[in-house]
């Protein structure tokens with residue numbers, strides 16, 4: 001393991017992670033000692049429109065993957081419409097490789113609760129939900145405990161801190177489906193239906209939960225809000241880059257010495273992140289990586305110095321996504337990795353639309369054939385053709401995301417495919433594993 005240089009260490013910007021190592025960081029007493037709920041007191045003295053403006057000025061963009069400007073989203077909620085408004089926090093975190101929201105909710109759940117209260121006040125919502133995936137039992141327990149503590153202290157419920165603002169906050173556990181992270185499928189699931197995406201328009205801003213105006217935001221987005229309220233828009237913008245402002249939790253996994261969460265200003269590079277993580281594991285050289293989970297096109301060792309912000313990654317031909325960098329070495333096979341991801345998308349496809357439901361099914365079968373040493377050159381064209389029929393033709397982003405690693409691995413690592421097809425690489429799957437693609 002190598003030690004990061006001081007100038008690289010200085011790039012760590014613990015904001016959302018700053019309390020994580022404090023003893024009992026998840027308890028309200030610790031949280032309050034460390035500035036907790038000070039932002040709420042400040043926010044409740046401001047006009048809700050001024051809070052929306054503050055978030056717009058900060059340049060905060062959604063941390064759930066698409067990077068939509070948060071203040072703009074809040075501003076879409078119609079006011080004076082006489083309908084109930086809802087805030088829904090997306091805590092599903094199902095994107096493979098992503099591990100930033102669950103540790104945040106485990107270590108510092110009150111920052112999410114506080115952010116949810118401020119956001120609800122800004123959009124004039126009196127009911128908010130945190131939709132957390134069912135498997136995340138430990139994080140849900142911490143979150144429910146934090147919500148109970150906040151009720152007991154008068155931060156939630158009726159007449160919060162004597163301001164006349166009421167808010168009920170409900171933690172709802174989903175059943176554990178990747179598609180329920182897609183915001184409209186999440187809303188259907190929350191309403192008690194099978195989680196499948198809704199046709200848009202209308203958008204959740206006008207027809208969301210129970211057909212009422214709704215903001216859906218990621219955990220990291222909402223947990224950033226108290227920091228922005230206390231620190232101000234200029235302070236937030238002092239981190240990150242011009243169009244991708246602020247601090248971001250990067251989750252690093254794979255062939256590095258110290259996998260985990262590293263919080264830095266947006267725009268840090270993978271080279272710097274690997275240095276922060278103590279370097280690659282001994283004997284491993286970087287071969288490919290995802291900048292933002294398995295739904296984002298693979299990058300290679302050529303891209304070590306790409307700024308990991310929304311614009312920088314897009315310019316390199318990929319997507320910043322959830323900043324889940326999964327790091328693979330020359331001892332890993334991009335064909336096999338892509339196959340494993342495709343098994344995931346095939347399993348998680350909700351089945352609503354044909355391109356994704358059928359396309360992923362067929363691509364899994366083609367990969368199995370290639371990995372069993374029975375692939376043909378034509379299979380590579382079939383894969384690209386199938387991706388062409390999924391990308392942009394699917395009902396939601398799951399289908400698009402499934403094609404990312406297929407097309408990018410074929411772009412950068414065609415030789416690895418040919419090595420299986422032409423017999424230079426030993427088959428990875430047996431004949432028995434060829435069947436059973438259901």
Ligand SMILES: Cc1cc2nc3c(=O)[nH]c(=O)nc-3n(C[C@H](O)[C@H](O)[C@H](O)COP(=O)(O)O)c2cc1C
Pocket residue numbers: 061062063064065066067068090091092093094095178179180181182183184216217218219221222396397398
């Ligand atoms: C298949 C799929 C899964 C998604 N999963 C998540 C998720 O687990 N968490 C999340 O915040 N956003 C997820 N999203 C993005 C959401 O639809 C939505 O854009 C996000 O919650 C908006 O919040 P933000 O503006 O704060 O980023 C997913 C999108 C798709 C297409």
Ligand code: SF4
Pocket residue numbers: 179197348349350351352353354356357394395396397398399400
């Ligand atoms: S793209 Fe896939 S997950 Fe999305 S609606 Fe179609 S079948 Fe369902």
